[in-house]
Amino acid sequence: MRAAARHLYIHLPFCASRCGYCDFVTVVGHGDLHGAYVDAILGELDLERHLLVPELDSVYLGGGTPTLTAPRELERLLAALPPAREVTVEANPETVTPSLAALLSRNRVNRVSIGAQSFNTVLLDVLDRRARPNDVRLALHRLRDAGIDNRSLDLIYGIPGQTPADLARDLDEALALEPEHLSAYELEAKPGTRFTHAHGAELLRQAGELEAYIEHVVERLTAAGYRWYETANFCRVPDLVRGRDLRARHNLGYWLGHDYLGLGVGAVSTIENRRWRNAPSLRRYLAAHARRERPERELETLSTHERATERVMLGLRLDEPLPLDGLGGMVDDAALERLTQRGLAVHRDGSVLLTPRGRLLGGGVTARLLA
Amino acid sequence: MDQSHIRNFSIIAHIDHGKSTLADRILQLTDTVSAREMRDQMLDSMELERERGITIKAQAVRVHWKGHELNLIDTPGHVDFTYEVSRSLQACEGALLVVDAAQGIEAQTLANAYLAIENNLEIVPVVNKIDLPQADPDGAAAEVADLIGDDAANVLRISAKTGQGVDAVLDAIVARIPAPAGEPDAPSRALIFDSSYDQYRGVVAFVRVVDGVFRPREHLRAMALGTRFEAQEIGYMSPSMRPVQELQAGEVGYVITGLKDVSELRVGDTLTAEKRAASAPLPGYKDVKPMVFAGLFPTESDDYPELRDALEKLKLNDAALFYEPETSQALGFGFRCGFLGLLHMEIVRERLEREFDLDLLVTAPNVAYRVKPLNEEWVEVHTPADLPDSFDEVEEPYIKASIIVPKEFVGQVMELCNDRRGKFDHLEYLSEQRVHLTYELPLAEIVLDYYDQLKSRTRGYASFDYDLAGFRPGNLARVDILVGGEPVDALSLILHRDFAYERGKALVEKLREEIPRQMFDVAIQAAVGARIIARETVKARRKDVLAKCYGGDITRKRKLLEKQKAGKKRMKQVGGVEVPQEAFLAVLNLNDVAKR
Numbered sequence: 019m020r021a022a023a024r025h026l027y028i029h030l031p032f033c034a035s036r037c038g039y040c041d042f043v044t045v046v047g048h049g050d051l052h053g054a055y056v057d058a059i060l061g062e063l064d065l066e067r068h069l070l071v072p073e074l075d076s077v078y079l080g081g082g083t084p085t086l087t088a089p090r091e092l093e094r095l096l097a098a099l100p101p102a103r104e105v106t107v108e109a110n111p112e113t114v115t116p117s118l119a120a121l122l123s124r125n126r127v128n129r130v131s132i133g134a135q136s137f138n139t140v141l142l143d144v145l146d147r148r149a150r151p152n153d154v155r156l157a158l159h160r161l162r163d164a165g166i167d168n169r170s171l172d173l174i175y176g177i178p179g180q181t182p183a184d185l186a187r188d189l190d191e192a193l194a195l196e197p198e199h200l201s202a203y204e205l206e207a208k209p210g211t212r213f214t215h216a217h218g219a220e221l222l223r224q225a226g227e228l229e230a231y232i233e234h235v236v237e238r239l240t241a242a243g244y245r246w247y248e249t250a251n252f253c254r255v256p257d258l259v260r261g262r263d264l265r266a267r268h269n270l271g272y273w274l275g276h277d278y279l280g281l282g283v284g285a286v287s288t289i290e291n292r293r294w295r296n297a298p299s300l301r302r303y304l305a306a307h308a309r310r311e312r313p314e315r316e317l318e319t320l321s322t323h324e325r326a327t328e329r330v331m332l333g334l335r336l337d338e339p340l341p342l343d344g345l346g347g348m349v350d351d352a353a354l355e356r357l358t359q360r361g362l363a364v365h366r367d368g369s370v371l372l373t374p375r376g377r378l379l380g381g382g383v384t385a386r387l388l389a
Numbered sequence: 390m391d392q393s394h395i396r397n398f399s400i401i402a403h404i405d406h407g408k409s410t411l412a413d414r415i416l417q418l419t420d421t422v423s424a425r426e427m428r429d430q431m432l433d434s435m436e437l438e439r440e441r442g443i444t445i446k447a448q449a450v451r452v453h454w455k456g457h458e459l460n461l462i463d464t465p466g467h468v469d470f471t472y473e474v475s476r477s478l479q480a481c482e483g484a485l486l487v488v489d490a491a492q493g494i495e496a497q498t499l500a501n502a503y504l505a506i507e508n509n510l511e512i513v514p515v516v517n518k519i520d521l522p523q524a525d526p527d528g529a530a531a532e533v534a535d536l537i538g539d540d541a542a543n544v545l546r547i548s549a550k551t552g553q554g555v556d557a558v559l560d561a562i563v564a565r566i567p568a569p570a571g572e573p574d575a576p577s578r579a580l581i582f583d584s585s586y587d588q589y590r591g592v593v594a595f596v597r598v599v600d601g602v603f604r605p606r607e608h609l610r611a612m613a614l615g616t617r618f619e620a621q622e623i624g625y626m627s628p629s630m631r632p633v634q635e636l637q638a639g640e641v642g643y644v645i646t647g648l649k650d651v652s653e654l655r656v657g658d659t660l661t662a663e664k665r666a667a668s669a670p671l672p673g674y675k676d677v678k679p680m681v682f683a684g685l686f687p688t689e690s691d692d693y694p695e696l697r698d699a700l701e702k703l704k705l706n707d708a709a710l711f712y713e714p715e716t717s718q719a720l721g722f723g724f725r726c727g728f729l730g731l732l733h734m735e736i737v738r739e740r741l742e743r744e745f746d747l748d749l750l751v752t753a754p755n756v757a758y759r760v761k762p763l764n765e766e767w768v769e770v771h772t773p774a775d776l777p778d779s780f781d782e783v784e785e786p787y788i789k790a791s792i793i794v795p796k797e798f799v800g801q802v803m804e805l806c807n808d809r810r811g812k813f814d815h816l817e818y819l820s821e822q823r824v825h826l827t828y829e830l831p832l833a834e835i836v837l838d839y840y841d842q843l844k845s846r847t848r849g850y851a852s853f854d855y856d857l858a859g860f861r862p863g864n865l866a867r868v869d870i871l872v873g874g875e876p877v878d879a880l881s882l883i884l885h886r887d888f889a890y891e892r893g894k895a896l897v898e899k900l901r902e903e904i905p906r907q908m909f910d911v912a913i914q915a916a917v918g919a920r921i922i923a924r925e926t927v928k929a930r931r932k933d934v935l936a937k938c939y940g941g942d943i944t945r946k947r948k949l950l951e952k953q954k955a956g957k958k959r960m961k962q963v964g965g966v967e968v969p970q971e972a973f974l975a976v977l978n979l980n981d982v983a984k985r
Binding site for chain 1 (some may be wrong): 930932934938940954965
């Protein structure tokens with residue numbers, strides 16, 4: 019296979035504790051396995067290196083809590099990775115010590131994404147988050163002191179019990195810290211989880227109110243000089259940051275349909291028409307490495323139709339026009355016409371762009387366009 | 390066999406009172422089938438009948454008992470088939486009236502018993518299930534005796550399940566039911582009491598020979614319809630087909646006609662031989678007309694040809710089924726079908742779904758209306774949307790409802806009947822505990838949920854039957870439903886003007902619950918002519934987008950999207966609004982809403 023992927027994702031599953039709402043592959047405890055796990059990641063990288071271009075566009079270390087990985091092992095991992103224009107590490111606020119910030123900085127990490135989620139201690143408790151609001155403030159300062167000047171904050175809205183005033187305060191707190199980038203996610207309460215069991219009734223009660231939260235988020239952040247470049251992502255507009263494009267290059271790769279390689283437990287890769295997911299078991303991942311084999315994987319072959327569907331689904335999340343050529347007539351012209359008339363989409367020069375209201379209704383709009 | 394040794398009889402019983410079990414025991418006791426061959430409910434041959442414990446198509450079986458030939462003519466057990474029941478009864482001289490020892494008389498028993506009495510049948514009363522712990526044989530016997538004006542001592546007490554007393558039933562048939570008394574030498578006449586379709590041999594007529602003799606290869610004529618054919622085979626069922634060279638006056642059997650269309654041979658018609666034809670047919674032939682109509686639409690529009698073929702096939706065995714193509718702007722291509730009643734409709738729907746594997750959307754049923762448009766002749770309207778905006782007069786069908794309930798529920802039943810524009814007719818006590826009520830009601834008021842309401846208000850104790858009582862003028866209006874400003878033909882309904890506002894409002898409220906929020910506000914209105922009588926709004930969604938989507942989520946999100954797309958496909962587009970199919974059935978539960 020041609021070496022073409024420009025984006026590399028690495029999953030570091032270790033966490034100090036599990037948050038009720040989280041559905042990522044995580045591992046609590048097993049501090050003794052960090053070294054073995056980094057070995058296994060590097061082993062898998064060796065096996066798949068041929069899929070990557072030599073100079074990457076982006077590397078992204080996600081978790082879990084990557085910054086909980088033993089510093090020595092984290093450093094060994096970062097040092098061994100191929101060079102990339104953007105290297106992002108996810109961090110929980112309380113893990114960002116001055117020495118960690120220095121470690122990241124000297125290992126070419128130039129972007130850190132901080133899982134703040136909220137600045138309200140009651141709501142943080144609902145989410146099982148350990149960090150306190152002050153940890154977030156400290157983390158951002160420490161990163162900048164260490165020379166990392168692309169800092170992103172993750173916020174969650176729609177937390178059980180969160181009022182519109184609570185949300186407004188969270189947004190104000192976040193903006194006061196002037197992060198370069200913000201991600202704001204509506205809380206997803208997955209059916210059958212412990213979290214939904216505990217809070218489902220409250221979420222249902224708030225459902226009517228919660229529906230408007232995304233509008234509040236978009237209004238507040240855009241008013242404060244952030245570009246709403248993806249459904250859940252905002253970055254400071256270039257004018258305010260000396261012309262820098264602060265969109266997450268790594269995530270843009272996903273939304274633009276680029277190939278990517280994912281390493282580690284539960285990580286997903288998509289290379290041309292093949293997509294695979296590594297089995298989520300840490301034990302089996304390590305065992306495969308011990309045998310010098312590829313980890314167990316679930317393979318999916320993507321049809322042209324599926325790939326085109328994904329291009330539309332992902333592309334319409336962005337604030338840039340999606341060119342329709344090359345999508346093999348996937349888009350229903352009559353539906354596009356109707357959506358245009360209703361002020362949800364703009365159709366121009368063979369491209370389609372959703373209006374702000376169209377983006378808030380992006381799920382339904384996409385389903386209709388692809389009908 | 391000489392007529393004096395023939396007995397022709399039916400079994401009249403309410404559903405589950407043991408008719409089929411008794412028939413099975415009779416077949417066994419007379420060695421007509423061996424115990425090994427015995428399947429439960431031998432007579433009910435259609436899968437659906439066996440499952441629902443009801444008999445849809447009548448059949449006849451011949452058994453022998455102590456030197457006599459007994460013909461058991463099975464009758465359909467439900468109200469919708471009253472006419473067929475009456476023809477089956479006309480083919481008999483007597484009937485077993487079977488009543489459950491624990492339940493007593495039910496409305497259907499009563500209706501069919503009256504039919505039997507009208508047909509001058511000798512009634513042999515039987516109380517069944519005396520083996521049940523909760524049985525009250527004396528109470529049930531007293532009710533039956535009272536109904537037919539007989540002595541309770543003459544009521545037979547049996548358990549068809551265990552076989553106890555069944556031989557006495559056979560003896561009573563021989564002893565009490567008169568022998569047929571036709572003219573053996575007169576020109577031949579036979580009453581068609583049922584027919585079925587065999588894909589190889591064509592239409593099979595089940596007949597009772599009244600006068601004369603029938604032979605194979607004879608040229609026969611159906612006197613009312615004028616259909617002519619050659620009898621390819623004649624015979625009797627015992628219980629399988631047994632060909633014979635003669636069917637004589639008094640006997641019951643079948644005639645294989647070779648006809649390819651059941652509608653050429655109607656129940657109630659008279660067969661006679663061409664070469665020595667009878668001068669007059671047997672009395673009582675009636676052209677049964679469908680009274681309840683509903684639109685049948687394939688859920689997938691591609692299935693239209695399959696639905697058409699399936700209806701054609703069903704029609705082969707069901708002369709009462711009526712259908713014609715219908716185009717609905719909301720539901721696409723389908724058929725407007727006419728049924729004798731609600732059970733008939735239910736059976737047809739189930740057979741289409743089960744035997745032909747079709748996914749159907751059935752619109753709320755409505756009745757036939759007679760309308761005289763301004764300065765025009767009377768026409769019959771089968772679809773509410775077809776009722777003109779203005780007309781001189783309109784008439785709707787009425788029924789005479791017969792309801793039996795324990796006395797403590799009389800108030801509930803009266804209230805329900807009053808709510809449904811019923812006119813009280815008669816009340817009588819069948820016993821200390823049970824009351825028989827009769828009401829006149831517009832058929833339109835019972836086609837939706839009347840029966841369910843009756844059952845729920847009487848905790849299941851009420852039994853119900855009805856007879857059509859003709860067309861009567863009504864103060865009626867067409868209520869249209871507009872979704873997003875456009876009228877939806879499939880949701881129009883015809884209502885009494887006094888109820889138009891209340892029910893129009895209820896329907897609009899119900900639709901607001903059924904129609905999902907869209908990307909824009911959707912107005913739902915009810916209108917009589919140009920006047921809007923009710924309005925609700927389905928507010929637009931403000932947000933419909935998944936919070937996150939990164940590399941690891943893409944497959945799952947794509948699958949979600951595909952599911953969402955498939956869901957959209959099942960919706961019907963009405964004026965740019967996506968309306969789920971369930972919404973078209975909203976009218977079915979209308980009265981619940983109105984009550985809330």
